[in-house]
Amino acid sequence: MGTMLDATVDVPVPVETSKLQDADESFPGDKKITVVFVLGGPGSGKGTQCANIVQHFGFTHLSAGDLLRAEIKSGSENGTMIQNMIKEGKIVPSEVTIKLLQRAMRESGNDKFLIDGFPRNEENRAAFEEVIQTSPVPQTKIEPEFVLFFDCSEEEMQQRILGRNQGREDDNIETIRKRFKVFMESSLPVIEYYNSKGKVRKIDAGKPIEEVFEDVKEIFSPYSAQVA
Ligand SMILES: Nc1ncnc2c1ncn2[C@@H]1O[C@H](COP(=O)(O)OP(=O)(O)O)[C@@H](O)[C@H]1O
Numbered sequence: 001m002g003t004m005l006d007a008t009v010d011v012p013v014p015v016e017t018s019k020l021q022d023a024d025e026s027f028p029g030d031k032k033i034t035v036v037f038v039l040g041g042p043g044s045g046k047g048t049q050c051a052n053i054v055q056h057f058g059f060t061h062l063s064a065g066d067l068l069r070a071e072i073k074s075g076s077e078n079g080t081m082i083q084n085m086i087k088e089g090k091i092v093p094s095e096v097t098i099k100l101l102q103r104a105m106r107e108s109g110n111d112k113f114l115i116d117g118f119p120r121n122e123e124n125r126a127a128f129e130e131v132i133q134t135s136p137v138p139q140t141k142i143e144p145e146f147v148l149f150f151d152c153s154e155e156e157m158q159q160r161i162l163g164r165n166q167g168r169e170d171d172n173i174e175t176i177r178k179r180f181k182v183f184m185e186s187s188l189p190v191i192e193y194y195n196s197k198g199k200v201r202k203i204d205a206g207k208p209i210e211e212v213f214e215d216v217k218e219i220f221s222p223y224s225a226q227v228a
């Protein structure tokens, strides 16, 4: 299964043309950063399965939605804007979300990340390509190792969200409909983009949690299980 791991031999960006970032915006360290994007409609089970992957494979789980909700709670100056966008099921400008992701990646001290619920549109995807890691090859873009795609029917996703009970302001039928629309119009094209590059690992997410995780485990098996 070496091919999957070798698939991200990143092309170095010429220093003169790349936007050199401040030290705190890039990723120092001596190891290549491994990123897996975890995508799927709202309620498809991304967060649930990421928690399992963390336990078994030593990744750090970063949910873009969780980071945005934490930013609202922290009383940040962007808080009201983020809150309004989430209530409407809209996608927050990439600049905001990427800053939160970068900070969380740095603070984790880890080099393997599950990025859950991002990129959700073309703007998210293109903006993440500007994020640079400084080692082992200086000025290298971060390419996802692969994209884990949880495929689930809207009917099932809607039922799950309505039963989620996390007190989220966007888990109501009106916002759910808007989120499904955004998923179909803006997020699916991102999955299609990665599919055309052979990077999508599609999972039937309509099954029970344990059965979905059996399929997930197979995909992650090259990433040396930490816990049996
Ligand atoms: N395979 C599954 N079968 C039934 N319920 C599930 C499954 N996966 C997750 N859930 C439940 O559905 C809800 C949404 O799951 P979650 O992981 O938060 O999805 P997402 O992050 O994709 O929105 C949660 O209440 C979760 O417990």
Ligand SMILES: Nc1ccn([C@@H]2O[C@H](COP(=O)(O)OP(=O)(O)O)[C@@H](O)[C@H]2O)c(=O)n1
Pocket: 040, 041, 042, 043, 046, 047, 063, 064, 065, 066, 068, 085, 086, 087, 089, 090, 091, 092, 093, 097, 116, 117, 118, 119, 120, 124, 170, 179
């Ligand atoms: N990349 C992202 C991810 C989430 N979000 C916002 O956060 C909301 C909730 O995202 P989430 O990933 O927690 O939702 P689920 O798919 O887990 O239900 C989205 O509907 C967007 O409003 C965003 O703007 N940009």
Ligand SMILES: [Mg+2]
Pocket: 046, 047, 063, 065, 117
């Ligand atoms: Mg989630």
